[in-house]
Amino acid sequence: MAPENVPQHMKAAQISEPVPTIRPHELLVRIHAAGFCHSDLQTLQGQFKSPLGMIPSHEPAGVIVQVGAQALGSWQVGDRARDGRLPARRRLCGIHGRRPGHHGQAARRTVARAGGAADVRGHLGVQFAAARGFRVVAADSRAAGRQLAMEVRDALQPSLVVDSSLPQEAEAQIMQLTDGEGLAAAIVCTDSLPANAWALKMLRIGGFLGVLGLPPQDWRFDSSALVFRELTVRGSYVASKASTQRMIDLAESTGVRSHVTTVSFDKIPDIVDMYQTTSMKGRLVVKVVEG
Structure with a gap:
């Protein structure tokens, strides 16, 4: 032909x-x-080299x-x-609401000390961290993502929204917010190697980096920063049943919405x-x- x-x-x-x-x-x-x-x-x-026929x-x-x-x-x-991908006994989501607005979704664990600031990527993470009383920095390279972070209800809005595509400017804003200390924790939802490396750089001494992305390449982090600043990097896959229930209870009590x-x-x-x-x-x- x-x-x-x-x-x-x-x-x-x-x-x-x-x-x-x-x-x-x-x-x-x-x-x-x-x-x-x-x-x-x-x-x-x-x-992931998944076999054909996968739904x-x-x-x-x-x-x-x-x-x-x-x-x-x-x-x-x-x-x-x-x-049902929960490590504990596999059960229902837990919300049986009859009114509009009910939504259930697994939440990742957020680790930050009270009074500290956490950089949480994802509009749900922003809301949950704010609901727990943390000062929250929302970072996104996309204008749509930054706008979404500011569209959540007032009580759950982040303290600061930065454009991570402008890393030097974003770093200056974060350091000003944290009085030069850096972030207590950063939860990064993207598999971008530069984004995760930048988030690690934003941590204060003893800070925590939660890694949720799964890139095709191996992770690469600054070994000097990890050792001399005593940083912790932890991966996360799914929440336990108990964590999911706490997330659902918090969503219902504080108005977290997806x-x-x-x-x-x-x-x-x-x-x-x-x-x-x-x-x-x-x-x-x-x-x-x-x-």
């Missing part, structure tokens, strides 16, 4: 599968929504529609369920481009069931 005759679009096969039949000890959950995050993008790009999204949420006769626990049809951008199921082919735009805000969620 001549190049000029190659079509611009192709039609892929779609396979409909029957709804699975559960075994006596199993539950059947109908997925209502599923999140798309950076690890999904990394899987798509082949970083994307590790952040599903839905409703239990069948309970096996021998299923352990107090499961009931109609219970809301979420991703900014969610929803797309319909038929718009799935567009979500990768949407996710990678610099104007993207908050969590990108596909609505599997409308209404």
